[in-house]
């Protein structure tokens with residue numbers, strides 16, 4: 001339930017039609033002295049304060065959710081931390097998305113075959129609609145493969161997790177998810193298993209090839225977990241050359257060029273895209289847009305559900321197994337649609353832990369932007385920088401904004417909050433089109449995250465996670481399973497799971 005504002009202004013959140021406040025003289029905050037200011041902010045962001053404190057401290061200091069600050073690696077921008085001002089980023093008449101995928105950072109097109117790929121194009125660019133429609137078509141035309149290919153990749157991964165636990169080894173989902181997601185995406189969309197024997201096979205190297213290509217391409221904003229001085233000098237100070245990973249990218253390229261036959265035929269026949277440009281766009285869409293987002297989201301799903309175990313596990317297990325049982329014992333699309341708590345849990349994790357934490361755009365003309373209690377003039381060309389984790393915790397919109405409430409998006413009150421869920425670069429209740437910049441995989445992401453939870457609670461009664469060591473503050477947290485409790489008995493199935501497991505182990509003795 002969004003709480004009513006009590007300030008005199010026009011507010012998208014509470015729809016009051018009071019008078020717009022007069023624009024204030026200037027936006028608070030500053031960029032500091034040339035070079036020094038940007039270096040200071042970068043060191044605060046990466047080392048002295050960390051991302052969250054970096055923005056919270058400045059919000060308090062300026063008494064405003066809109067202020068000027070240098071964004072990493074060193075670009076002066078206007079931070080937007082509230083749900084009202086954030087919406088300007090989605091208005092193509094007000095903002096220009098050209099080359100703002102990662103703010104003012106613009107990796108050389110060497111990393112993408114000499115092309116500026118879809119994610120960097122403004123919707124007014126002649127190629128945007130064609131390339132977006134191509135990716136959306138690939139997702140749609142492969143919809144029948146999503147459930148079976150995810151089921152296969154899931155069971156391969158969790159067989160490994162169970163084996164690791166039985167042998168007393170670490171069951172690290174944060175690392176095994178990288179192969180799970182890549183296997184799933186390549187089998188479902190490229191129609192080729194990366195490990196299938198062939199001249200251009202990736203074998204087990206897919207995740208590391210992608211990681212090296214991404215880390216060098218986005219080094220300026222990456223947090224590799226190196227000692228601060230090394231990270232600052234070698235990663236954040238100057239762009240790393242494509243030549244460092246040319247060979248790796250060539251292997252990725254030849255895999256797609258050799259095996260993505262149907263996908264590239266669609267590019268040519270349906271969208272008249274030249275093969276080379278289609279291939280580089282397909283690699284970026286699968287490798288950065290899809291894979292990088294999902295390998296961050298899926299461990300977050302496990303983390304939030306895992307740390308809130310028993311009661312939530314019982315409710316999820318009950319909902320999932322009832323939905324499967326009432327759909328002939330199959331995890332069908334219809335079964336997925338009758339799991340409201342699963343969907344709400346996924347949306348709540350996307351609110352609290354969206355993998356894409358910043359959305360950028362430039363003012364297309366002089367603008368007035370408004371927060372819940374102030375308005376400011378922005379000059380044409382200025383960089384607007386949405387801080388999604390702050391806007392997703394806007395206390396004007398969300399009750400207990402910092403709390404994980406899996407039921408938050410359930411029922412009528414939950415539906416009312418969908419316009420305020422912004423993880424996909426657009427409000428959740430709107431749809432991706434070839435004319436906007438909303439995520440092409442928006443619906444696919446929610447389906448995949450829902451499938452992860454469904455398969456977990458079909459196969460297991462519950463699970464526990466290894467506690468996070470506080471020391472690893474700077475590196476991304478490693479989500480590891482402590483226990484995976486295999487489903488004990490299943491009165492509805494013709495086979496008692498415990499009997500099945502004991503029969504397998506007794507046959508081992510013979």
Ligand code: HEM
Nearest residue numbers: 118119289290293294297355356424425436437439440441
């Ligand atoms: C959890 C995973 C994901 C998250 C958090 C995510 C989020 C986003 C965001 C925030 C944008 C806009 C970036 C910008 O322009 O500022 C975006 C764009 C895009 N996403 Fe995703 N995404 C995810 C998964 C996927 C998947 C599975 C696909 C499927 C191929 C996909 C395809 C795309 C494409 C093609 C674009 C560019 C759209 C355009 O430029 O109009 N994403 N995504």
Ligand SMILES: CCCCC[C@@H](/C=C/C=C\CCCCCCCC(=O)O)OO
Nearest residue numbers: 101218222223288289290292293355356
């Ligand atoms: C990082 C989450 C990726 C989500 C994919 C999504 C949109 C992404 C928008 C901007 C992120 C650009 C990539 C940053 C890489 C950071 C390097 C690292 O930290 O290793 O496109 O769908």
